[in-house]
Amino acid sequence: MKRCVSKVSRQFCHGAKGSIELGMLVELMTQLLVGLLVLSVTLVSAASAVIPQIAELVSGDSGQEAAVELQMVEVAVAAYQVDHDGDLPTVEGFPLASELDEYIPGGVAALKGTYTLDGTTGEVTQTSYPELNAFLSDFTLLDSLG
Secondary structure (H helix, E strand, C coil), X not given: CHHHHHHHXXXXXXXXXXXXXXXXXHHHHHHHHHHHHHHHXXXXXXXXXXXXXXXXXXXXXXXXHHHHHHHHHHHHHHHHHHHCCCCCCCXXXXXXXXXXXXXXXXXXXXXXXXXXXXXXCCCEEEEECHHHHHHHXXXXXXXXXX
């Protein structure tokens, strides 16, 4: 340790053999700071690429599942209308198994979400989807803590 300290102190002795000039010291510090800046930019860009993938992994990709299921119910309603001269399925208690089972793979019981049907326009709205709601509530809880 004593030897190391003496070597370092010799480096800063003005005029001694092997001394570092102030310009060289500034250049070394500049290179160090530029290196740290490049490293931090690299880490930030890597994190910005990884965070969405982690969120997708944690969520189980429920957002896509919910969208696909909504689209499947919308197609089932359109198919029902074609088969029944433009009439919509029963709005109360929608979707009824007796009306839409044959239009939805696995039947109405296979649906994870809950849906409402506008009786005039035939627009289907997804009111809830279990995994998506659980992920969003966990995210909201974490957000309120941090």
